[in-house]
Amino acid sequence: MASRLSAIERVSAELIATAELVVETRGEGFTDITREAARFIEQSGGRDGALFVYLRHTSASLTIQENADPDVQTDLITALRILAPEDGPWVHTTEGPDDMPAHVKGMLTGVSLHIPVRAGVLGLGTWQGLYLVEHRSRPHRREIVLQFVGSGR
Amino acid sequence: MASRLSAIERVSAELIATAELVVETRGEGFTDITREAARFIEQSGGRDGALFVYLRHTSASLTIQENADPDVQTDLITALRILAPEDGPWVHTTEGPDDMPAHVKGMLTGVSLHIPVRAGVLGLGTWQGLYLVEHRSRPHRREIVLQFVGSGR
């Protein structure tokens, strides 16, 4: 396999900084929270390490996806609707037709992820953004826990 | 976008505590391991940081999902069966008809996640539980690595 490992940088893991981000969604769709995450890193005093992002809900999720063409988000929502349709053979229907598909979508995409941080900057790829994905039809208030683990400035 | 970032709390990342949790599953379905994870945090002496959970298998997975209505778990299993059916066009069939679907389900849901810890308590949302999902038909013995990274008490 063609691969290449860079030199290794070492720092002291001296700091854990934690904050909560509350986001009001507009119903089903993507909300870009990249800027909020970058601001958290800046304010946390973190330098080298990783950002851990956690969503405290089960009918929405977190994803890292393309930030260039908004059509990609449209298609990702379409894909999730096909994979977890409202007219599926669900028995949990008491919270509305969009609720059980939302749980399936949440399970498939997840509520926990990390992003590397180098010199106080999020190590996202050129075309990557951090998104909260709302799976319910109506707007919801969503709580996200942001944590930096690494060296301080 | 309507969003709000809380004040940031800072602590020293001084402790990594590690233990292994062995779970006997009853075959396909969810096993709630939230209580075991909370007990680990308690015994680890951890205060503020994060719990990292890792499953050492490829035909089962970890998920954070609703802990209120058991029908949700029934439907999540149904969804996975639809997404990865036993009669799919699989070539890996030597370990039984439930094995390859189990690998697909494992890939879609994952074996690695984290949960924030605040003041020694798991930062799960109100309706969230931590689950081991068994994808094989028969009972299996599953090994999980629990790790706390953060400040000590």
Next chain:
Amino acid sequence: MASRLSAIERVSAELIATAELVVETRGEGFTDITREAARFIEQSGGRDGALFVYLRHTSASLTIQENADPDVQTDLITALRILAPEDGPWVHTTEGPDDMPAHVKGMLTGVSLHIPVRAGVLGLGTWQGLYLVEHRSRPHRREIVLQFVGSGR
């Protein structure tokens, strides 16, 4: 539930080591990067903690899957093709028929995961390997950030 928690080991979280791994893929399919990850841990001087792996792209992903029968990888690629077909109802088609399915596959499988490290060794299960999954048809150059958080030797 039948479960058993082992004794807890505690160490100081004193080190974060970071490096970048560049992998040239051969187009759609799995590339085993377990050996590269193990070499990174060895060279990082890390002892007990966790390895965090992050992929800086949105049309490829990371997964931990079976390393025994190569047929499993064939079937996992088949499963992803069924879940995100090239002839789906996509509106983002400017980058070729394989691009939007690649984003869907990336969202379903993820770009961020961790693996426990014990005594300088990756804590993978017996049948687990760490894979970069290329979802685009053609070869691509992919950047992965490897980070060890834990105690030093």
